[in-house]
Amino acid sequence: MKLLFQIFMIFFKLSPITFGGGYAMIPVIEREVVEKKHWLKQEEVTDLFALSGSIPGAIAINSAAFIGYRIAGVLGAIAATIGVMIPTFFIIVMLSIFYLFFSDHPKVEAAFEGIRPAVVALIVFAAYKMRKGAVVDKTTFAAAGCALVMLLVLRLHPVLVISAGAVSGIFLIGIQDRLGIETKIDDHEQQLDYFMGADI
Amino acid sequence: MIWLLFKTFFLTGLVSFGGGYAIIPVIEAEVVKNGWMTTQKFTDIVAIAGMSPGPIATNTAIFTGYQVSGLTGAAVSAFAMVLPSLLLVLIVAMFFYKFHHSRIVQSAFYGLRPVVIALIVFAAVKFALSNGMIGTFSMHTLSLVGIFAVSLYSLIKRNTHPAYVILMAGLVGMAFYS
Structure with a gap:
């Protein structure tokens, strides 16, 4: 359980910084998973990212699921996926609310x-x-x-x-x-x- | 409605090869077909999705879900979009670890990659049409094409961060179009 929570937290923390694509995550994941926790080897992480590209869906989500699975099986994959999804989900919902409120404002319309x-x-x-x-x-x-x-x-x-x-x-x-x-x-x-x- | 959202984004998630902008036309086709939004409003949402952290396609799905039926819609769309990825990752991780080295997978991608490019170009053309950048000629059209050209130039030649490009374009819009 503790391990699952740790996996969740790693992806939870790094999710908000995934601006500009899943590959931006690689160095951060490597630091956490390879250098700090020693859960996986460097080559394994590189391989998992290559593999993530061959499956439909976003690199960020696929690689989180793969890495979670390698560390702690099916539950690890689920913990990592939830971790990577939650922050972006709430950020998007907040932006949606803003958009609904302000999209009719002339200045916002002009910006768009x-x-x-x-x-x-x-x-x-x-x-x-x-x-x-x-x-x-x-x-x-x-x-x-x-x-x-x-x-x-x-x-x-x-x-x-x-x-x-x-x-x-x-x-x-x-x-x-x-x-x-x-x-x-x-x-x-x-x-x-x-x-x-x-x-x- | 919730079921329709789930079905739409599950299918979208299943075919999200190439991710990002390649999958935008798939979502757009569904959004317009179901009468959820106009293409123009959809462009705004893609813009916001592109500025936010996280995958563009998933962000767009969450956004669409929220516009269609609030928080439940957003949650269902996010879940539906991620589910196929998660299932496929588990299947591949359990049974086909050398999956991406297989010749048949590589052949499939040989055919998929050019389609992904075509999808992205298609998305660009559609958005340009719906936003009045092509087809009409006026000072307004010219200014839109100008913003497009300067944006593309700074992305390709100056390596400007996409979020920064969107921000600048927004400020220019505020200054000139209001």
Whole structure:
């Protein structure tokens, strides 16, 4: 029980500082879990972060759950997840209340008028940062183009396009393997940091 | 309504590959389909979610839940969004520790990554359209495009922190649009 509480507290404390994405947590987690408590080894933490990127969901939450699980099993995973969620949950609820009260105020409306194009810039920036890890060859370039047409022109539901992406990846690598073409997945093991959760 | 929120965000959580901004169009499609918010209001929420600590997609879900049905809505949305992650982490941790080295997973991601880029670009285009940045031409449009350009420049070339960019844009908005 004491161990679970300690796990909870570590993630509870570090949750509010996870501005700018899950990867910002890595050094803090390493200090707490590896250097102070000696619960895990350095390599294990690095591995767990890489693994977190291969599962749907935010890096911050996935890695908390993984690390919690490695320290104290299923309950450890739950303790870490709750710990990482609670602070951000209450911060967001408070901001929601503020937003409901003030969104009609002319000054606030004006501020959001200016913020909206900046949000578009942030989104474009997210795509810009990921481009190297994602568009690695002609095939992936074409895939990105096709996906964009499916979304913008054909107006397919994003979930459908995501599923199509995963299936076509397996299919395309399968074909390239059959034909004996060397594929790009062989040499890009460690590009995750510009992909998954780069901005979450 | 609570059940609908749960279902929506559980499904969203399940497909949140790429996290962050890639998952925003998924949430937006659901939000508009269910008539919970306009795209413009949704952009405001994404802006606040991006300025706050914590994952953007989860923050957006909590925000949406709160707007739709108060504290219960927020709690249900947060829970629904995190549940698939937690379950999948447990399954992978128990059975497939070398999961991310498997060739089939890597192949899936080979196809998923370009889709994630497309989703993000799609989100940008949609938001630009709904906020009147594209399509019309006036001094107002021009000023919005100006804010966009300066923001993008400082993010890419000056490494400015995103929260700071949003803050500055807000001040500029307050000065010019009120």
